[in-house]
Amino acid sequence: MDEKHLVDNGPSILLNIEIKGKKGEIRLSSVYGSYNYLTDVEMPEGEVAKFSCTHCNAHITSDSECLSCGANMVPFYLDMGGKVTICSRSGCKNHVVEFEDLAVALKKMYQEYGLAGKDDFKPDHKITQVEKPVDEKQEIIESGAFLNSYCPYCSKSLIEDNMLKLKIHNGGEGFLLLSPYLNVFTSKSTIFLEEDKTVKDVRCWHCDKSLILKEKKCKKCGSDVVKIEVSARTKLIDFYICTKKGCRWHGLSGDDLYDIRLEDSLEW
Incomplete structure (x- = not known):
């Protein structure tokens, strides 16, 4: 995770990328269901990309094929068990989330985020606001x-x-x-x-x-x-x-x- 470069106002997923013979870096949104990213290479529509880890340079791929376009799926493993896979073809929006044990994943989610879950779209009420002088009429x-x-x-x-x-x-x-x-x-x-x-x-x-x-x-x-x-x-x-x-x-x-x-x- 890249805490310094935000996508959708959250930490991004940093990967090496190679597409149509050009190499660079890509930062994917960590918001599930978002298709936004930052990259320093051109992403031609329909081209298949290769992704690799920025730490060990291992190629990240799988034998699973995209049910929409036939390209290889790219897996990302979750701390709570399971994985999210995305299609390696630029422009294809197919993605899948799987849990190894749904009960264990839900238990861990409740332990970390509470019964209401973690909702990044809601305010963090733990943040204290600094009082400022205001006009009482406002x-x-x-x-x-x-x-x-x-x-x-x-x-x-x-x-x-x-x-x-x-x-x-x-x-x-x-x-x-x-x-x-x-x-x-x-x-x-x-x-x-x-x-x-x-x-x-x-x-x-x-x-x-x-x-x-x-x-x-x-x-x-x-x-x-x-x-x-x-x-x-x-x-x-x-x-x-x-x-x-x-x-x-x-x-x-x-x-x-x-x-x-x-x-x-x-x-x-």
């Missing part, structure tokens, strides 16, 4: 608060299965799933999103209208921002999210900043 949305989110056009909820769901177009169509908890930055997507690159278009999955606001830019990196609405105590407020993968900036409109503050936000 409402404060606390770090870790659940943000009920809505489309600013059709007013329908963007929350599904306790996730903030957005439709994205980025060389293909898919969905981006964000943590709806303030200042929890875990995310995953159903299509590949390159780190440090902006998403081309973000839309409401109900009315299909673009949520990108061209006239407003991210105050941290200058990228386009997405506008949604979230419910505060007294009203719906405009809430902005940067479209650049990995950028954590988010904020409110200038008018709402007079009445509302986001705890530990880069906006203030």
Whole structure:
């Protein structure tokens, strides 16, 4: 695991890679179901890659063939017993998780993460917040608060299965799933999103209208921002999210900043 280079805001899986005669490194997302990665080599669609360990240089492969495309599957073994296997063909999304003993795996999971499991999309309540002087007239949305989110056009909820769901177009169509908890930055997507690159278009999955606001830019990196609405105590407020993968900036409109503050936000 590579703790220094994050993918989907979490430690990445570092491997050596060889594809179409070119060698380099690849960092895979450790979020199950995410297809995002960082690499220093070109990944032509449909080409089969070879993976090896960065410590011992052993070739990582198996005799199992992908049921979708026929390429060899690449196994990664889990501490709790079992393995996750992914297809070695670039662009193929087939992957499988297997446990040697499901009862043992579940027991270990409960021991480490509790009965509720470990949910990276929820806030870590053990983190203590630093108190800051605030205006008593202002409402404060606390770090870790659940943000009920809505489309600013059709007013329908963007929350599904306790996730903030957005439709994205980025060389293909898919969905981006964000943590709806303030200042929890875990995310995953159903299509590949390159780190440090902006998403081309973000839309409401109900009315299909673009949520990108061209006239407003991210105050941290200058990228386009997405506008949604979230419910505060007294009203719906405009809430902005940067479209650049990995950028954590988010904020409110200038008018709402007079009445509302986001705890530990880069906006203030």
